Amino acid sequence: MWLLTLYRSTVGKKAIMAVTGLLLVVFVIGHMAGNLQVFVGAARMNGYAAFLKSTGELLWVVRLGLLAAVLLHILMALQLTRIKAAARPVDYQKRQPQVSTVASRTMRWGGVLLLVFIVFHLLHFTTGTIFPWASAPDALHPEFSHTDVYGNVMSAFHTPWVVLFYVVAMLFLLLHLFHGAWSSVRTLGLTTPSRQPMKRHVATVVALVVWLGFTAVPVAVFFGVIR
Amino acid sequence: MPLSLDSRMPAGPLADKWDKHRFDMKLVNPANKRKYTVLVVGSGLAGASAAASFSEMGYNVRCYCYQDSPRRAHSIAAQGGINAAKNYQNDGDSIQRLFYDTINGGDFRAREANVYRLAQISVRIIDQCVAQGVPFAREYGGLLANRSFGGAQVSRTFYARGQTGQQLLLGAYQALEKEIAKGGVTMYPRAEMLDLIVVNGRARGIVVRDETTGTIEPHLADAVVLATGGYGNVFYLSTNAKGCNTTAIWRSYKRGAAFANPCYTQIHPTCIPVAGEHQSKLTLMSESLRNDGRVWVPKRTDDIAKAPGSIAESDRDYFLERKYPSFGNLSPRDIASRAAKEVCDEGRGVGPGGRGVYLDFADAINRLGENKIRERYGNLFEMYERITDENPYRVPMRIYPAVHYTMGGLWVDYNLMSTIPGLHVAGEANFSDHGANRLGASALMQGLADGYFVLPNTIGDYLASNKLDPVPVDAPEVRAAVADVQARTNRLLSIKGKRTVASFHRELGKIMWEYCGMARDAAGLSKAIELIPRLREEFWAGVNVPGSGSDLNQTLEYAGRVADFLELGELMCRDALHRNESAGGHFRTEYQTPDGEALRNDDEFAYVAAWEYGGEGAAPILNREPLVFENIKLSQRSYK
Amino acid sequence: MNMKLRVWRQSSPDAKGALKEYAATDVSPDMSFLEMLDELNERLMEQGEVAIAFDHDCREGICGSCGVMINGVAHGPMKGTATCQLHMRSFKDGDTIVIEPWRAAAFPVVKDLVVNRGAFDRIIQAGGYVSVATGAAKDANSIPVPKEDSDAAMDAAACIGCGACVAACPNGSASLFTAAKVSHLGLLPQGQPERYRRALKMVAQMDLESFGGCTLFGECMEACPKEISIDFISRMNRDFLVGAATAPMERGGGED
Structure with a gap:
């Protein structure tokens, strides 16, 4: 069974990471595009949210698909990290990286941070669970509504540490995409030979656009550009 | 009793000898092949190709190399190319012409039948290597590219950038690994053969030291193949890898194998000159550079320190073009080397110590453009710059001759078997096909011919023609050989003297280069024959080998090799002294034409000098195998 | 020049090793790195000490024997250069140089500083060849190879098997080495019949030898004395994936 062949080898594991990663990149781009409707106004944003909800089962199929992608992505990352640790039991006393990017070197811990962020973000915006936990005077969400997404956004990004957390997390997403969007395509062997194989124009644009799009919302709300 | 030097040359017309011989040889029944064990010592072009081919045929093979992997054998460093009489260029090449060029280039000191067979086989080697996936250079039409190479007037050299040896070796190595995976070959890396086991007059095994554990063990077999390369490191500085050594063939010599023409050493004209005392080895710049580079020195000694660019065209002496108008910069290696030595002896050499001549690409760059030159020689130019810190696109390279190849080696018959039955010798380790001088791009050809096509045919004949009873591990001959190696190893470790192994090696190298190098004379050689035994005594009294014999001890390995060089050096000098003529790589200053060319003496010296070990402290015994030329008229080489 | 060396000394495979300090004196800028170690060893031996063991042979950058970590960089500071071709002019008087094994x-x-790289040989044994026996070949020019393919194959075939790619990789991956051989043969017509099977088997062996996985740090390409491109890793992955998808259903994919 060829999936088993994949699962058993490091190249296959990386291919699974790459495919799930690319799915998540597509999702992230769509999510970001959806978010930007905040700048159009409450009606547009809430209308979009209502439309997504109206898809019913389809929405759940997508959600479960994303969940599976995330879980596989993490599972493969964990296994590859274990393999890596076993591959060099005694480390160098001195090591000087030459060309590896900060992005490539922060994939693992940056990925963990992104996982923490995703959990927080789901509790924050999808379920609204964080709302009761923070119902103190400086509550995150004075009132969480399952229908007024626009209102949720407006009220969410007035707390400085929340905005900071989102901004920092998106910086890690930028790095994760800068390496991941590029390397996943190479991992799948979908590249043509190049004189400068470390160059990555498409991945750079994707990473920057996603980062800008996502960061714009909390920052704009915080500084009152939209209200 | 003189040795029997029966070359077993088949009768009949030259072109039919090999075919006829193959038919006459006995075959081993396919079902019986796996019952025979063959040991192959060395994993270079000859060794790896032989081991892989034997295993493909069904023999049980064991292969040994001193490096950590068979892929590292020094064949890998050959840059320029491999000759084959394919005549793909339609420029008049043929088997006959390659045969003639090789005999002529070797100054008529090789066997006709062997060389003809080599030329015949050359064609199949290229086929074999291409089938293995060797990425030879190609034309846009997808067919193989050729170039002309050192001393040839036809384009018959196949090449893979400047890394032909590497690619051919990787082809043979891949075939070897394929057979290892199938179980036909057992590979012993980091293993050094330290003696030959001879039982009832036949080679039946070797004594091997495992370099990582120090274990010394006998390995027994039905036949032994030595493919252990040349002995150029006797000169200390050479283009050989640091580990190249004579131990396997020297130990075999001491067990009764004749050593043929030890004095024939090739000095390669295009090497990077010595930079200082610390120099540990010399680096070759491929001879292909002479296709586009022009060799010169200043006409006047006053100009040697000047920047080369500031020396006017009229003040330059393009000495190869001047002395050899028709071959010019492409004159054979021995001739180009000697010419460089001469101009340096006249005080016109350039660079540190005045031991260098310019190899100038300015004209070629003007004519073809820098890009074309980069395409042809880019990696060589980079290597030159890394070593010398000078940019050869701007300033001419400096080159000087260095020891590169040894045409001499163990004497073998037409079947590549030495004077010890069962002991076969292939590649640079034997003396066979190059006579007194090897032409460029012929070593790779010979190594692969021996390994892929000659030995696989001839070894079967030996195995099928002889009754080979199993040798018990505790046979007295086996125990004695192991004990000898043990004793020698212990002795090296126990001297605990004051001097390092390298210091002895350097001193030997200086003696050899001075008296047995590019130009030799009777007085110098006699002096060397006095100096070397003295140095040998000092070595055994005063060498320091720290560490133990029971783990990886590179100093101990080195000491054993230098001890053998200290004996071989003397034999080389004796051979050079006895050969009262000049031929190819052996140039005796007493024997030259009025214009300074090598002067052969065919009446007295048209023979192979096969030296037989005379015993400890006794002089070696000279045996002669006359060379008969039936198809080629002996003439004086002329490259004018 | 004078330098301070900190060299990894370990007397046997199981012994505990440590960095030991030595002074390298009177170092000439024209010396190669290994000649500098030679001179140090000569001095150590004159004092009765055991020489520092390091692998080396051809000293012209082609046999792949040598290779050490120099100040945390595989083969040292000069790009596209094996340790034996690195010269001391790349260092300054007074430098401290840390030398560790792969x-x-x-x-x-x-x-x-000597390591066992037998794993590389076993990866080749798994399939790094064209299955052609001696004597079976037809005329060399009966297989035309487009020059571009031949050149690309040569780029990959230039690998010297030194192990710097593994040494430099933060994951300890042998992907560049394996990919070079998979690509060298996979780019040529002669290598086509076994192309996908070869990729499957060589990758499987690479994993079996407990090398790490590739996450495309790019350090291998930078460390490689032959500057072999990570493009070949893409190529290997593609061949592997195609092979996995098309191989007959077997455990591990691609066994006989």
Whole structure:
């Protein structure tokens, strides 16, 4: 069974990471595009949210698909990290990286941070669970509504540490995409030979656009550009 | 009793000898092949190709190399190319012409039948290597590219950038690994053969030291193949890898194998000159550079320190073009080397110590453009710059001759078997096909011919023609050989003297280069024959080998090799002294034409000098195998 | 020039090693790095000490024997250069140079700076060849190879098997080495019949030898003395994936 062949080898594991990663990149781009409707106004944003909800089962199929992608992505990352640790039991006393990017070197811990962020973000915006936990005077969400997404956004990004957390997390997403969007395509062997194989124009644009799009919302709300 | 030097040359017309011989040889029944064990010592072009081919045929093979992997054998460093009489260029090449060029280039000191067979086989080697996936250079039409190479007037050299040896070796190595995976070959890396086991007059095994554990063990077999390369490191500085050594063939010599023409050493004209005392080895710049580079020195000694660019065209002496108008910069290696030595002896050499001549690409760059030159020689130019810190696109390279190849080696018959039955010798380790001088791009050809096509045919004949009873591990001959190696190893470790192994090696190298190098004379050689035994005594009294014999001890390995060089050096000098003529790589200053060319003496010296070990402290015994030329008229080489 | 060396000394595979300090004096800028170690060893031996063990042979950058970590960089500071071709002019008077062996589970230390790279041979054994026996070949020019393919194959075939790619990889991956051989043969017509099977088997062996996985740090390409491109890793992955998808259903994919 060829999936088993994949699962058993490091190249296959990386291919699974790459495919799930690319799915998540597509999702992230769509999510970001959806978010930007905040700048159009409450009606547009809430209308979009209502439309997504109206898809019913389809929405759940997508959600479960994303969940599976995330879980596989993490599972493969964990296994590859274990393999890596076993591959060099005694480390160098001195090591000087030459060309590896900060992005490539922060994939693992940056990925963990992104996982923490995703959990927080789901509790924050999808379920609204964080709302009761923070119902103190400086509550995150004075009132969480399952229908007024626009209102949720407006009220969410007035707390400085929340905005900071989102901004920092998106910086890690930028790095994760800068390496991941590029390397996943190479991992799948979908590249043509190049004189400068470390160059990555498409991945750079994707990473920057996603980062800008996502960061714009909390920052704009915080500084009152939209209200 | 003189040795029997029966070359077993088949009768009949030259072109039919090999075919006829193959038919006459006995075959081993396919079902019986796996019952025979063959040991192959060395994993270079000859060794790896032989081991892989034997295993493909069904023999049980064991292969040994001193490096950590068979892929590292020094064949890998050959840059320029491999000759084959394919005549793909339609420029008049043929088997006959390659045969003639090789005999002529070797100054008529090789066997006709062997060389003809080599030329015949050359064609199949290229086929074999291409089938293995060797990425030879190609034309846009997808067919193989050729170039002309050192001393040839036809384009018959196949090449893979400047890394032909590497690619051919990787082809043979891949075939070897394929057979290892199938179980036909057992590979012993980091293993050094330290003696030959001879039982009832036949080679039946070797004594091997495992370099990582120090274990010394006998390995027994039905036949032994030595493919252990040349002995150029006797000169200390050479283009050989640091580990190249004579131990396997020297130990075999001491067990009764004749050593043929030890004095024939090739000095390669295009090497990077010595930079200082610390120099540990010399680096070759491929001879292909002479296709586009022009060799010169200043006409006047006053100009040697000047920047080369500031020396006017009229003040330059393009000495190869001047002395050899028709071959010019492409004159054979021995001739180009000697010419460089001469101009340096006249005080016109350039660079540190005045031991260098310019190899100038300015004209070629003007004519073809820098890009074309980069395409042809880019990696060589980079290597030159890394070593010398000078940019050869701007300033001419400096080159000087260095020891590169040894045409001499163990004497073998037409079947590549030495004077010890069962002991076969292939590649640079034997003396066979190059006579007194090897032409460029012929070593790779010979190594692969021996390994892929000659030995696989001839070894079967030996195995099928002889009754080979199993040798018990505790046979007295086996125990004695192991004990000898043990004793020698212990002795090296126990001297605990004051001097390092390298210091002895350097001193030997200086003696050899001075008296047995590019130009030799009777007085110098006699002096060397006095100096070397003295140095040998000092070595055994005063060498320091720290560490133990029971783990990886590179100093101990080195000491054993230098001890053998200290004996071989003397034999080389004796051979050079006895050969009262000049031929190819052996140039005796007493024997030259009025214009300074090598002067052969065919009446007295048209023979192979096969030296037989005379015993400890006794002089070696000279045996002669006359060379008969039936198809080629002996003439004086002329490259004018 | 004078330098301070900190060299990894380890007397045997199982012994505990440590960095030991030595002074390298009167170093000439024209010396190669290994000649500098030679001179140090000569001095150590004159004092009766055991020489520092390091692998080396051709000293012209082609046999792949040599290779050490120099100040945390595989083969040292000069790009596209094996340790033997690195010259001391790349260093300054007074520098401290840390010298360590390649570090990988698949490359156990034998002694001091010498490691066992037998894993590379076993990866080749798994399929790094064209299955053609001696004598079976037809005329060389009966297989035309487009020059571009031949050149690309040569780029990959230039690998010297030194192990710097593994040493430099933060994951300890042998992907560049394996990819170079998979690509060299996979780019040529002669290598086509076994192309996908070869990729499957060589990758499987690479994993078996406990090398790490590739996450495209790019350090291998930078460390490679032959500057072999990570493009070949893409190529290997593609061949592997195609092979996995098309191989007959077998455990592990691609066994006989």
